[in-house]
Amino acid sequence: MGDGTPEEDPLPSSGISTISDARNETEMVGAELLGLIRTEGEHSPGGVRITECGDGKDPEKYFQTFHPMNFFPKAPEKLAGVMEQLKAELPALGWKIVQYEYDTSQNKNLNLTADHDEKRFSVNIVHKAKDKRPSLTLHVISGCYEVPEGEKVEGY
Template sequence: MSDSNGTAAGTSGSDGAKVVGVRDQDEVNAETKKVSSELYDLIAVKGTASKAGAGVRSCEGLDREKFYTMFHPWSLSATTDDELAQAMERLKAELPKHGWKIVKYGPDGSPAKSLELTADNDERKFGVHVSFWKARTVLGKPKPPMLMIDVVSGCYQVPDGQKVEHY
């Protein structure tokens, strides 16, 4: 379900963009937040989650007033690397039980070889990407271990008579 831009995919639109249906933007926004909450529950780590909200972006190659995708980037920091390493293994094991297909699991291409997981839920029209950043020092300051989570919906068209609200 993830295309080369990391967006959830479905049927083809013009210029290769993927349109998965017609849906009210508020409904997809609420579903995006629900998916993030479910992922938080599966991670099952009592850490500090960021407060970032969901956002909207245009679907590549399509009219930005009619087509949109919702995204919700957030992070979760913990006390130890081990807590988050276990959370990544838990996600790998549990996501398929909840309708997700693991597309990628392993080290990324960075010098740190951070562990990453990418999964798609074709039924719900969502994708997720999770990166595990181990504890590190940045500009002389210690940074806790962290999961970086990006949830993204498929590309939807707003119902007739509506325009995409960009925020």
């Protein structure tokens, strides 16, 4: 999260949580973000996944959640301006915009990355305007959770 400099910005702790509760929290954050798009369309069901925290943390005790989603508008032209809208609205909801730029891909997709320090989540949103089927991709990722005493992380 943040500027990506590991020495200055280590993965934040998201506290102690069961995998089930962490998945539910991640789904709620994803649903809240999808709700901000405000245009008709469909999104991929995806699902919340878990991964190791890294940084030498015990993978049986620590985990992160991530939730990849794709949003396909009914009318692709309705995505025009959505990234600007998200950039304007996310800060009022506690999100800090840490990146807003076009990537170096052939399509020059617009990327927005934001962190929510209180919730301990980051989101990366990419507007794929030039794809055959224009879409937004959203990747929601949590900080590092610790399972309750006596439990082990299972399901990587």
